[in-house]
Amino acid sequence: MSVYVQPYTIPNVTIKREEEQLFISMDNAKENTYQLFSGNRPHLEAINKKIGESKNSMFRVTLPVDEGPYYFVIKGEDFETNIFSERVIQLKQAINFRDLGGYQTTDGRVTRWGLLFRGDQLSKLDETDRRLLEKMNLKTIVDYRSEHERTVNPNKQIATVIQTVHCDPQSSFSEAAANAVDLNEENVKLVRQLEEGKIESKYINGKGENVIEDYQFLITSEPAKEAYKKFLQTCADVANAPLVHHCRGGKDRTGLGSMFLLLLLGVKEEEIVNDYILTGIIRKDRNQLKYELYQELTKNEDYLAYLMAMIETREEFIRASIERIKELYPTTTDYFIQHFGLTQEQIDTMREFYLEEGMNK
Known part of the structure; x- marks a missing residue:
């Protein structure tokens, strides 16, 4: 059992x-x-x-x-x-589809359940999975994957979904996944990049500095700005909920999207970090499998350390992104208004709709 x-x-x-x-x-x-x-x-x-x-x-x-x-x-x-x-929806053909409800905000409220979801790709859903998502009245899908990814692994149709919003932040970190046909091809490309010297030597270790740099780059890059602006504007129209945003594995592009959304709603930083870390817990067995597959392609310990850092969800990765926003703007609200073009009225509406008073008493 x-x-x-x-x-x-x-x-x-x-x-x-x-x-x-x-x-x-x-x-x-x-x-x-x-x-x-x-x-x-x-x-x-x-x-x-x-x-x-x-x-x-x-x-x-x-x-x-x-x-x-x-x-x-x-x-x-x-x-x-x-x-x-x-929290983790028990789908048979997607392992990282989860509810963003129940997170505590700095003003004592909590995010509402059943409205905002994050996930991995929906290309393998079976009929049971689709029926469950339909019963959850899922209306909107925000898909961060590239056109190539969507073509190779198109999402399954879900009857209640009214619209799918495509917004690719063009993360260089996700480039290998975006251009691969399957997991094996992705792994081969990653190892080949290392062997051919296409990765700077300073990154070839287990520190994950390239992950931090890529995440921080996405805080200000123009493609990411347009992609996440589209995502947040979609969330701001509350008629689009219940809504799920996802990429391929639900880790990097979706991890940053969730960080933006939860930060905008005023969720405590510790809760945001915990939400990010959950992906690593959920994908523990999958990450171990990937490590074993990497070992079949290379015995170089530095390469293996680099590759594992790329698939882990470490606290310092997401904290570095939040700190970058704090360095650039007086408040996180200023970031959402000045960088993404949201209005204070939109932010207030989102907080009113997606949050509820804490009920513990």
Whole structure:
């Protein structure tokens, strides 16, 4: 039986799935009677079905993935959690599709569940996956991939999707992936670049300096400005939600897009960093596989260290991007207004729509 432990939901709540069984627990709970409520829409009035009661805040319930999505609230005496759900959507043919709900902001609010998603490419979705996304009423797809990537691996059609917005930030970091036909060709190209001296020697180690430089370059580059402006403007029209933005693996281009969006909404920096790091946790097995494939192509330890740094999601990578914005602008809000051309009214509207008051009490 496959077991999936959600890497993060909301503070103090843990979710583990074993096929159709969900195990939900609340950390550091006092001895009390707790009730678990569920619903298929991320609104308190819809989360009204009591599905469990416990004196130790531990629940086991049967909830098949394909009958979801599920949203939950735990209630106790004079206590109620925020809404929460399974952060990583349990799709069969995409491993990094996840909800951006439940993140805390600096003013005490949280991002709403079921409206904003990030993911990897949607080219292999099966019918069960597509039905689940349709039940989530997914309306808009923002695709950061290049035209070549989209041609080689076109996304599957999802009946509820009204529009797909293409916006390629032209990240040099993603160039090998963008021009490859499959994973093997991508790996061969990466190793060949190293062997042919196309990568500066100062980068050929495990420090990841090239990742930091590329991320920081995207903070100001014109193609990235136009791409992420289109993404943020799409989010600013709240009628486009529920919305997912994605690239190939959901790591770099999508990681920066998520950083921009969460920063704009006023999410705490620690939460933004944690969201970025989640990709590495989710892709741990895949990264190990890639390492083994790299080993088949080269035995050079410096090459291997360089290649692994490129696929990892280290805290310093995303923090360097945030620090770059702070260096250039008095406030992050100034960055979104002056660099991307958003208005204060748009930002206020987004915060009003995508955030809700914290419910823990």
